[in-house]
Amino acid sequence: MVRLAAFGGVYSNHLALAAVLEDIERRGADRVWCLGDLGGFGPHPDRAAEILRGAGISMLRGNYDDSIGNDRADCACGYTDPRDNGFAQISYDYTVARTSSDHKAWMRGLPERHRIEAEGRRLLLCHGSPRRVNEFLWESACSDAFLEWLCDRHEADVILCTHTGIPWHRALPSGRHVVNVGAIGRPANDGRTGVWYAGLELDGGLEVEFRPVAYDHEALALEMEAERLPAEFAETIRTGWWTTCLENLPVRERRRGRH
Amino acid sequence: MSSPALSILPRQPAPRGESFPLQPLLHLDSLWIQVAGTSCNLRCTHCFVSAGPGEDRHALMARAEVQRHVAQGLALGVKEFYFTGGEPFVHPEMLDILADTLPHGPCTLLTNGTLFTERRLEELRRLGGGARFSLEIRVSLDGPGPEEHDTFRGRGAFARTLEGLLALEHHGLLPIVTATQGPGDDALELRERYVRMLREAGLRRPRLKLLPLFRLGREAARTRGYQAVETLADLPPESIDPARLQCSSCRAVTSRGVFVCPLLVDEPAARMGRTLGESLGAFRLAHGACFTCYVTGMTCGNA
Numbered sequence: 001m002v003r004l005a006a007f008g009g010v011y012s013n014h015l016a017l018a019a020v021l022e023d024i025e026r027r028g029a030d031r032v033w034c035l036g037d038l039g040g041f042g043p044h045p046d047r048a049a050e051i052l053r054g055a056g057i058s059m060l061r062g063n064y065d066d067s068i069g070n071d072r073a074d075c076a077c078g079y080t081d082p083r084d085n086g087f088a089q090i091s092y093d094y095t096v097a098r099t100s101s102d103h104k105a106w107m108r109g110l111p112e113r114h115r116i117e118a119e120g121r122r123l124l125l126c127h128g129s130p131r132r133v134n135e136f137l138w139e140s141a142c143s144d145a146f147l148e149w150l151c152d153r154h155e156a157d158v159i160l161c162t163h164t165g166i167p168w169h170r171a172l173p174s175g176r177h178v179v180n181v182g183a184i185g186r187p188a189n190d191g192r193t194g195v196w197y198a199g200l201e202l203d204g205g206l207e208v209e210f211r212p213v214a215y216d217h218e219a220l221a222l223e224m225e226a227e228r229l230p231a232e233f234a235e236t237i238r239t240g241w242w243t244t245c246l247e248n249l250p251v252r253e254r255r256r257g258r259h
Numbered sequence: 260m261s262s263p264a265l266s267i268l269p270r271q272p273a274p275r276g277e278s279f280p281l282q283p284l285l286h287l288d289s290l291w292i293q294v295a296g297t298s299c300n301l302r303c304t305h306c307f308v309s310a311g312p313g314e315d316r317h318a319l320m321a322r323a324e325v326q327r328h329v330a331q332g333l334a335l336g337v338k339e340f341y342f343t344g345g346e347p348f349v350h351p352e353m354l355d356i357l358a359d360t361l362p363h364g365p366c367t368l369l370t371n372g373t374l375f376t377e378r379r380l381e382e383l384r385r386l387g388g389g390a391r392f393s394l395e396i397r398v399s400l401d402g403p404g405p406e407e408h409d410t411f412r413g414r415g416a417f418a419r420t421l422e423g424l425l426a427l428e429h430h431g432l433l434p435i436v437t438a439t440q441g442p443g444d445d446a447l448e449l450r451e452r453y454v455r456m457l458r459e460a461g462l463r464r465p466r467l468k469l470l471p472l473f474r475l476g477r478e479a480a481r482t483r484g485y486q487a488v489e490t491l492a493d494l495p496p497e498s499i500d501p502a503r504l505q506c507s508s509c510r511a512v513t514s515r516g517v518f519v520c521p522l523l524v525d526e527p528a529a530r531m532g533r534t535l536g537e538s539l540g541a542f543r544l545a546h547g548a549c550f551t552c553y554v555t556g557m558t559c560g561n562a
Binding site for chain 2: 140252253
């Protein structure tokens with residue numbers, strides 16, 4: 001049996017990251033992967049980078065890491081709504097100015113995808129989708145036919161992705177799987193202050209468990225306020241409801257949220 | 260099939276030996292189905308497909324015909340479906356077609372929002388609430404007030420559309436309002452005006468998608484068509500990222516065949532084939548609308 005723990009979207013939430021890594025340590029995992037987007041949204045971006053690198057966790061280069069690592073002009077999240085882009089730019093400018101050059105160099109060198117062979121299955125780890133780093137794979141917006149095509153096209157039996165911030169798992173008619181492991185940097189727009197990551201067990205079959213992790217979210221919100229990050233961001237941390245960057249959220253996921 | 264009245268087709272300047280970029284279909288993400296053809300209960304003065312009552316250039320599509328295209332799309336790995344017209348709710352089997360399709364993938368319905376009955380709203384709520392895929396309803400507005408909207412769509416249309424939007428939200432359908440961003444409009448300011456108006460009208464969670472102006476159909480007659488300078492002719496191929504254009508990931512089916520995108524269904528050169536299987540080839544980006552898409556980076560899709 002192979003046990004894999006995977007998460008994405010740390011968004012500088014160093015307190016949630018530390019809590020998630022503790023939970024993984026307690027439950028045990030053969031491999032641990034962060035699927036990218038270490039910065040943005042939260043405070044003090046170097047703290048999360050130090051925790052992750054200090055723990056020796058493998059990481060993919062998400063769109064955010066690519067932008068920060070290369071000092072690009074924006075996060076390349078792919079929004080078109082000027083309000084979302086305005087908030088995204090505030091986060092981005094804050095993050096890029098406070099990420100050390102050593103961490104930037106490390107981000108530049110991260111892989112965009114990673115393949116694992118385990119228990120006879122081909123796992124493909126990516127950030128947005130196997131074909132595009134900033135593609136949003138929302139559960140309600142992807143037909144089975146499309147996900148099967150992604151698996152065919154990219155020669156994978158299990159695709160792991162993140163980028164959207166809401167975890168889901170689809171067992172496809174062919175027996176293959178797509179798992180969006182969620183993000184640990186902000187709540188999953190579910191009215192809970194905790195965050196989610198994914199535990200996978202491969203043993204003939206594939207078991208996927210989304211694990212809730214509580215952390216000191218109030219301490220994070222206070223840090224964000226002290227850093228003068230937008231009040232809308234701290235509100236999300238305190239309430240579990242997204243307030244910004246909602247543009248792409250499809251109706252089914254949106255209905256479960258508040259804004 | 261009889262030929263349409265050619266006088267209303269958009270006029271495309273004849274190519275004069277220029278070379279136009281060749282656009283590949285990278286993957287069929289979005290399948291547009293012009294289920295209502297060009298039939299509509301309104302006759303808007305700017306309609307880019309020149310739809311209206313009695314307009315039958317593109318006919319209503321039979322339910323079985325839609326099912327056939329949906330099945331072909333699924334075989335190609337399609338991600339999502341869009342239903343358009345004309346006005347989809349002039350199709351007597353629109354709800355049945357949605358019920359057929361929604362179990363297979365996300366569906367978006369593009370409507371003018373004036374034909375909702377309580378029965379239709381209840382059925383949409385039931386379909387949208389019961390499916391594992393999203394059922395998106397998109398409603399067009401042509402101005403943040405009746406004076407602009409009704410100029411295009413006829414007196415009273417704005418009020419009826421707002422009523423429709425409120426009813427949709429009340430039924431949990433959280434509609435997306437689509438509006439046109441004119442050449443002189445500031446996106447942020449326009450968005451704020453719409454959102455403010457929608458909130459004041461009682462919408463709690465307004466969603467808005469802005470589209471650029473396309474000089475097609477009646478709009479070309481109302482203002483002007485494309486000019487010779489609005490072209491992608493002779494653009495170096497390396498300067499074009501195919502993924503920037505939605506035709507790298509969509510096709511549009513009507514009763515008359517499969518077209519490269521939902522905008523160019525009246526362009527003979529944009530007809531890619533009779534079936535989806537025949538329509539997977541490259542498309543020459545020779546139309547003025549291709550210039551608009553390229554310059555604005557727009558997509559007709561939701562995101």
